Amino acid sequence: MVTDQTRAINSYQKDKYEKAEIESSKKMVEMYSDVFERLQNRETIRILDIGGGSGLFGLSIKQHCEKKLDICVHVSVLDNTKYDLWDEYTNSDDVKFIVGSAYEMKLLFPKSFFDVIFINRTLHHLVFDRWSETLKNYNRLFMQIYYVLKDDGVLCVTEETVESYIKDRAASYIIYKLTSCTIGPVVSICRKLDGKSAGVGVCFLSDKSWKNLYIANGFTVEYGIAGVDRRIKLYWRVLLLLKAYFFYKGYVLRKIEVSQN
Numbered sequence: 335m336v337t338d339q340t341r342a343i344n345s346y347q348k349d350k351y352e353k354a355e356i357e358s359s360k361k362m363v364e365m366y367s368d369v370f371e372r373l374q375n376r377e378t379i380r381i382l383d384i385g386g387g388s389g390l391f392g393l394s395i396k397q398h399c400e401k402k403l404d405i406c407v408h409v410s411v412l413d414n415t416k417y418d419l420w421d422e423y424t425n426s427d428d429v430k431f432i433v434g435s436a437y438e439m440k441l442l443f444p445k446s447f448f449d450v451i452f453i454n455r456t457l458h459h460l461v462f463d464r465w466s467e468t469l470k471n472y473n474r475l476f477m478q479i480y481y482v483l484k485d486d487g488v489l490c491v492t493e494e495t496v497e498s499y500i501k502d503r504a505a506s507y508i509i510y511k512l513t514s515c516t517i518g519p520v521v522s523i524c525r526k527l528d529g530k531s532a533g534v535g536v537c538f539l540s541d542k543s544w545k546n547l548y549i550a551n552g553f554t555v556e557y558g559i560a561g562v563d564r565r566i567k568l569y570w571r572v573l574l575l576l577k578a579y580f581f582y583k584g585y586v587l588r589k590i591e592v593s594q595n
Contacts, residue, residue: 369488381407381408383411385454386413387413391452413431446487451489451490457493458493458538458539460475461537465537468510476551489553489588489589491548492584493538493539493585494538494583496578499576505538505577513536514533541583544583556587558583559583560584
């Protein structure tokens with residue numbers, strides 16, 4: 335049975351994510367700068383940042399577009415967790431913050447509403463109580479994204495990829511089981527190795543599996559952005575059956591015509 339609720343992050347993870355966003359927001363604005371340039375002939379654009387965390391990235395892209403391209407930008411940040419910085423940012427009316435589920439976007443926004451949708455380093459955090467449930471729910475999520483994105487809109491996904499030595503999803507499954515384990519010693523070890531989602535879980539997929547997911551749900555990969563190869567110690571490669579691990583892997587996607595309910 336497919337459930338409706340992802341696992342919620344705790345205060346430890348929330349604090350870690352807020353600190354990480356300072357570096358990642360600047361990097362991702364640079365990664366997708368050409369996407370904004372292609373929209374500069376529009377007077378107004380609407381942007382959605384799914385799983386936008388503290389909202390720093392939302393603010394960064396608004397400032398980039400309005401300063402560099404002279405475009406009026408309306409940014410919505412959607413997250414199922416309210417961050418402390420939202421109260422500070424909302425005073426300027428620069429970004430609209432919404433507490434809600436990415437699986438309910440059809441209820442939150444009109445059809446074909448956004449010009450650009452970002453989901454940056456967020457997919458692997460949308461995990462459920464079982465790995466198999468998580469994979470099934472990715473399809474539900476992309477149906478929602480397809481609905482609220484304009485036909486000529488752009489979907490930008492930044493993700494982490496894991497390549498396995500054996501079956502394509504072997505490393506993904508092992509990493510999910512380790513990071514979702516709530517046994518104290520396992521959580522402690524994962525956190526010492528900078529596992530921000532220790533005790534909650536993450537679901538990384540291979541580059542091939544991410545692309546297959548996009549294509550199966552009505553998107554075509556216009557182009558990709560090379561990620562950063564993360565060096566993993568040999569014993570972890572053996573334990574996780576991990577051949578390669580990339581982060582900041584980017585995908586620029588376009589809608590293709592499919593039948594959506």
